[in-house]
Amino acid sequence: MHIDEIKNGLVLDHIKAGKSMKIYNYLELDKLDCVVAIIKNVSSKKMGKKDIIKIDAEIEVDVDILGYIDPGITVDVIKDGKLVEKRHLELPEKVCNVIHCKNPRCITSTEQGLQQMFKLTDKANGIYRCIYCESKAKHGSLL
Amino acid sequence: MKNLISILDLSLEEIDELIATANDIIENPVKYSEKCHGKKMATLFFEPSTRTRLSFEAAMYELGGNVLGFSEANSSSASKGESVADTVKVVSYYADIITMRHPKEGAPLVASMNATVPIINAGDGGHNHPTQTLTDLLTIKREMGRFDNLTIGLCGDLKFGRTVHSLVQAMMRYNNVKFVMISPDELKIPEYLKQELIDAGVEFTETTDLEKAMPELDILYMTRVQRERFFNEADYIRLKDSYILTSEKLLAAKADMRVLHPLPRVNEISLDVDDDIRAAYFRQACNGKYIRMALILKLLGVE
Ligand SMILES: [Zn+2]
Numbered sequence: 392m393h394i395d396e397i398k399n400g401l402v403l404d405h406i407k408a409g410k411s412m413k414i415y416n417y418l419e420l421d422k423l424d425c426v427v428a429i430i431k432n433v434s435s436k437k438m439g440k441k442d443i444i445k446i447d448a449e450i451e452v453d454v455d456i457l458g459y460i461d462p463g464i465t466v467d468v469i470k471d472g473k474l475v476e477k478r479h480l481e482l483p484e485k486v487c488n489v490i491h492c493k494n495p496r497c498i499t500s501t502e503q504g505l506q507q508m509f510k511l512t513d514k515a516n517g518i519y520r521c522i523y524c525e526s527k528a529k530h531g532s533l534l
Numbered sequence: 535m536k537n538l539i540s541i542l543d544l545s546l547e548e549i550d551e552l553i554a555t556a557n558d559i560i561e562n563p564v565k566y567s568e569k570c571h572g573k574k575m576a577t578l579f580f581e582p583s584t585r586t587r588l589s590f591e592a593a594m595y596e597l598g599g600n601v602l603g604f605s606e607a608n609s610s611s612a613s614k615g616e617s618v619a620d621t622v623k624v625v626s627y628y629a630d631i632i633t634m635r636h637p638k639e640g641a642p643l644v645a646s647m648n649a650t651v652p653i654i655n656a657g658d659g660g661h662n663h664p665t666q667t668l669t670d671l672l673t674i675k676r677e678m679g680r681f682d683n684l685t686i687g688l689c690g691d692l693k694f695g696r697t698v699h700s701l702v703q704a705m706m707r708y709n710n711v712k713f714v715m716i717s718p719d720e721l722k723i724p725e726y727l728k729q730e731l732i733d734a735g736v737e738f739t740e741t742t743d744l745e746k747a748m749p750e751l752d753i754l755y756m757t758r759v760q761r762e763r764f765f766n767e768a769d770y771i772r773l774k775d776s777y778i779l780t781s782e783k784l785l786a787a788k789a790d791m792r793v794l795h796p797l798p799r800v801n802e803i804s805l806d807v808d809d810d811i812r813a814a815y816f817r818q819a820c821n822g823k824y825i826r827m828a829l830i831l832k833l834l835g836v837e
Contacts, residue, residue, distance in 0.1 A: 496659050498640040502617050505644060523640025524661060 400425070401452060402467040403444040408432055410461070411442035417460060417489070418452055420444070455483035459490075459519075484511050490519060490528045497524035537646040537653040538829060541664040541700050546707060548832075552668060553675050555828035556821070563596070566827065569836050570599030576629035577603035578621065579656070580636040585798065586656050586665070589819075590633045593826035597836075602629065622649040631834055634658075652833040660696050665829065666796055667700040669822035674705075674753060676821065677792045677814050682709040685750050689716040690757035690777050690802060692723040697796045698757060699727055706736045713738040714747045718773045721763060744777060748786040754779070756795040756815075758802050781806045794818055 406414055411429045420427050425448035435441040446452075449470075457464055458480035468476040490509045492499045499505050499521070509519040509528050519528040535548060544552075559566050575594040577587050582605050591601045618636065622645040625632055632649055634642050635656040642655035642662075657663040671681070678684060686705060688698050692715055702723070705711050713731070715723050715738060722740060731738050741747050748754070759777050764770040779793065784807060795803060795815040807813050830836075 494639065496637075496639050496661075498618065498636070498638040498644050498658075501638060502619065502641075502644055504617065504619070521640070523643055524659075525639075 396472065397445055397447050397469045398472055399449045400445065400447045400469050401450065402469060403446075403452070403457070404441070404465045404467055405435070405438065406442040406444065406464055407461060408438070408440035408442055411444055414442075414444060414457070414460065414464075417456055420446065423448065423450065425450075454478065454480055455486055456489055458483050459486045482511055482514065482517055485509065485522075486519065492521040492524065492526055492528075494521065494524050494526040497521060497526065499523055535832065537642075537655075538664050538833065539643050539646060539653070539655045540662045541667040541704050543664070549668070549671060549704075552825060552828045552832060553672050555831060556672050556824040557676070559824050559827050566597055566831075568598040569831060570594065570597035570834065573597075573599040573631070573834060573836075574629045575599060575601050575603075575830065576625045576632045577601060577605065577656075578625065578632060578634045578636075579603065579605040580634070580641070582606050583635050583657060585819075586635065587633075589822045590654075590656065590665075590826055593823050593830060596823070597827055597830060599830075603633075618644045619648040621645075622653070626650040631830060654829065654833065660694065663696055663700065665822070665826055666697050667704050668825045668829065669818060670697070670701050670755070670794060670796070671704060672821045672825045673794055673814055673818040674792075677817070678752060678790075681705065682711065684708075684710075684752045685712045685714065687714040687716055687744075687747055687751040687754045688723075688757070689744055689754060689779075690759050691721045691763060692717040692757075693721040694760075694763060695757045698723070698755065701755065702727060703730070706731060706734055711736065714751065715740045716742070716744050716747050716777075718742060718759070718769075718777070720765070720769070721759065742776070744779070745783055745786060748783060749788070751787065751791055754787070754791060754793050756793060756799075756802055758800055778802050778804060779807055780804045781810060784810060784812065787812065 411431060428445040430443040432440045433443055462480045462482055464480055466478040467474050486509050488507050491507050499507055508522045510522050512518055512520045577590055579587050587605055594601050618641050622632060626649045631652045633654045633656045634645050636658050639659040639661035641658050642653055646653040655662055655664055692698050756779055759774055761770050791812050792814045793812055797815060797819055
């Protein structure tokens with residue numbers, strides 16, 4: 392496939408340069424059967440350099456994880472070779488099993504099978520807190 | 535309301551309701567003596583806290599109910615590695631309501647996500663202890679007759695004292711409440727709490743001098759200054775006496791001021807203060823039983 396030509400699928404655009412592999416891993420794109428193209432260090436007016444991921448299949452990506460990692464990423468939906476939707480991401484209200492609580496006194500440190508759950512408590516500053524112990528997550532620590 | 539995990543789970547109306555019920559229980563105890571007949575409360579204390587457990591158990595017995603449970607992790611399933619989730623799933627079959635104390639922060643929330651009966655948080659590590667805050671609120675209401683227009687002095691360990699943090703968060707929701715934070719520099723209230731006060735436009739001052747602050751206070755909430763909180767012994771010895779309340783220091787206080795303390799005290803309030811009408815801490819401990827009775831009734835849906 393020409394990496395510019397996707398028939399039906401998604402383009403994850405405006406990824407910070409060098410971060411595309413992390414996104415690839417968080418979204419578990421390795422599990423897909425379809426063609427996935429990672430394009431690194433594309434020149435960008437806005438960002439200087441950026442990465443792009445193109446996925447040649449109509450899949451749902453976890454926009455919550457993506458929004459948490461970097462709300463600046465855009466998701467372009469391609470149908471029949473045309474851009475039909477440009478999704479802008481937001482900080483998700485909750486993220487599940489993405490951030491891990493680092494507080495050793497937190498119940499997540501001992502309870503087996505407990506999901507790691509963080510809640511957006513301060514939208515303006517992008518602060519997430521563990522729903523169990525209310526410890527602050529360091530935002531952006533994923534990238 | 536199905537569980538009580540944090541004091542902030544309660545609206546001001548719900549707090550008012552609980553206080554009204556507690557006051558009614560105090561005035562008409564007989565009316566309530568069979569309200570929980572045939573009901574069982576499980577007290578799951580994964581770390582011991584005799585006072586809190588006795589208060590809950592007395593509350594349930596005075597409502598005509600029964601109590602079962604354990605009060606140390608090593609006598610329970612937890613020492614065999616059973617999860618909080620599994621424990622409360624099982625105990626839900628045996629009891630109508632569960633009171634839980636646990637050393638890990640957030641354990642009661644995990645319990646509430648897995649139990650089929652109401653969960654009361656009786657303290658989760660240094661995190662929340664909402665029934666202590668309810669006790670403090672009932673005491674303030676009974677002693678002062680109001681929640682607004684109060685100047686509240688908080689004295690001692692304001693850095694680690696979770697009862698202080700919850701009380702600030704509960705009281706800052708009322709009108710014209712001012713706080714005077716009295717502590718050594720090492721034990722000042724945490725930044726996040728200061729920020730909450732600033733964001734809410736609540737007036738507060740910080741001082742290291744209890745005696746100077748005394749005359750303006752309507753309430754003085756005392757806490758213990760623990761030796762292990764200090765970096766060195768010299769600082770501890772230098773500072774510890776300045777945060778001990780004596781009847782002499784009380785001379786400068788308002789006649790209708792009230793002294794609260796979550797108990798147990800060690801030496802931060804000298805014994806000669808006990809006979810002063812302004813010493814409200816034993817009445818406070820008594821109130822703890824009544825507010826827990828009100829809470830049990832509310833969570834069990836007993837009219
Ligand atoms: Zn946590």
